[in-house]
Amino acid sequence: MSQTLEAGATARARAHSNIALVKYWGKNDVVLNTPAVGSISVTLDALFTDTRVTFRSGLAADEFWLSGCRQEATKVARVLDLVRQARGTHLFAVVESANNFPTGAGLASSASGFAALAVAASGAAGLTLTDRQLSILARHGSGSAARSIFGGYAQMHAGSAADGSDSYAVQLLTGADWPLAVVVVITELGAKTITSTVGMGASAASSPFYPAWLATAPGDLADMRAAIAARDFVRLGELSEYNCLKLHALMLTTRPALIYWNAATVAAMHAVRDLRASGVPAYFTIDAGPQLKVLCLPGDVPLVQEALSNVAGVHEVRPSALGPSAYRLD
DSSP: OOSOOOTTOEEEEEEEEEEEEEOOOSEEETTTTEESSOEEEEEEEEEEEEEEEEEETTOSSOEEEETTEEEOOHHHHHHHHHHHHHHTOOOEEEEEEEESSOTTSSSOHHHHHHHHHHHHHHHHTTOOOOHHHHHHHHHTTOTTHHHHTSSSEEEEOOOOOTTSTTOOEEEEEOTTTSOOEEEEEEOOOSOOSSOHHHHHHHHHHHOTTHHHHHHHHHHHHHHHHHHHHTTOHHHHHHHHHHHHHHHHHHHHTSSSOOOOOOHHHHHHHHHHHHHHHTTOOEEEEOOSSSOEEEEEOGGGHHHHHHHHHTSTTOOEEEEEEBOOOOEEOO
16 A cells, blocks of 8 residues: 555454354464364354554554453454554554453453454554455454354364465355354353463363364364255254364363363253253353353244243353344444
8 A cells, every 4th residue: 555554543343252163172373373173153143342443653562452451462463463564554553342241251252352353453554355354364363253254154264275374264144044043141250261272272282082173073064064054953053062062072181171161051051951851942052161152043032041041150141143244333
C-alpha cells in the first residue's frame, strides 16, 4: 500500500466462540501454530468476544487489555506483527477486548478472542483479507480461532505445507442450513490451571495413546462430515461424545494426568445420559476444561436446560443457537 497508516486508525470486531465436535489436540508446528490433526466445530451465538484495535504512535510495544485489565501481549503481538508486515507499518497497537462469558475456562475464549483480533486488526490496518487469509491470521494466535472466523459448522484443515499456508478453516454449513442448539453448562467460573497449549505438549510427549489419537482423527473427520451432510443428528451426537471421551482418555494418560473435570462435570454427563434414556436426544462434549456443552434439537432446549440446571454444582446453564461468522462492529 502506498498510503501510510496513520496513528489512531481503529476498528472493532465481534467473533463467537466455537465448540469442537471432532477435537483438535496437539501441534504440528509450534512456531506456525499449526494443528497435528484437523477438527470440526459449531459456532455459538450466545458466547462472543468484542475487540477494538487502535494503532498509535508513541507506544514502545503492543498493549493488550482484557475486561479493563492489562494482560501479557505476546500472542496478541504475534498476530499484530503479521498485520504490520502486510501493511508495511511499524506502529504498535492497543487491543481492548471483552468476553461475555468466563475467560480461559474451557469455553474457547481464545478462539473467539483471536478471531475478533484478526478481523479488527486487519480492518484497522486497512487490509482487505479473504476469509481464508483471516483464518490463517487468527490461527497464529490460537489454533481453534481459525474456525471462529466462520459461523455455523466449520472444518479446520491441519495442512502439511512447510509455511502453514494450507492450515486453515472452511465453512461446511451455515447455522440456517441446519439449525441445532447447544446448551452450555458452566460448572466453574475461574480459569483452568493448565492451559491447552501446555496440555497438548505434555500429551504428545508422554501419553501412550497419542499415536492412536493421530491415526484415528481422519476417520472421525470423515464420519462427522458425512453426518453433517446428511443432517443426521444422532450420528453427529454419538460421534461428538465418542471423540470427546477419546480426547479425555488421552488427557488422563498424560503424565502427569490432565484432569479438567470436576464433580459437577461428571454429574452433568450422567444427566445427559439420563435424558437420552428418557427419549430426549442429547449428547455432551467437553473441551480442555470443566464445562459441558450439550448438543440437542432446538425444540428440546427447555427440557435439557431444566435437567442440567438441577445438577448440583452447576453455576449457569446458557442455551445457544448456532452463531454467525466474525464481523466488523464499526
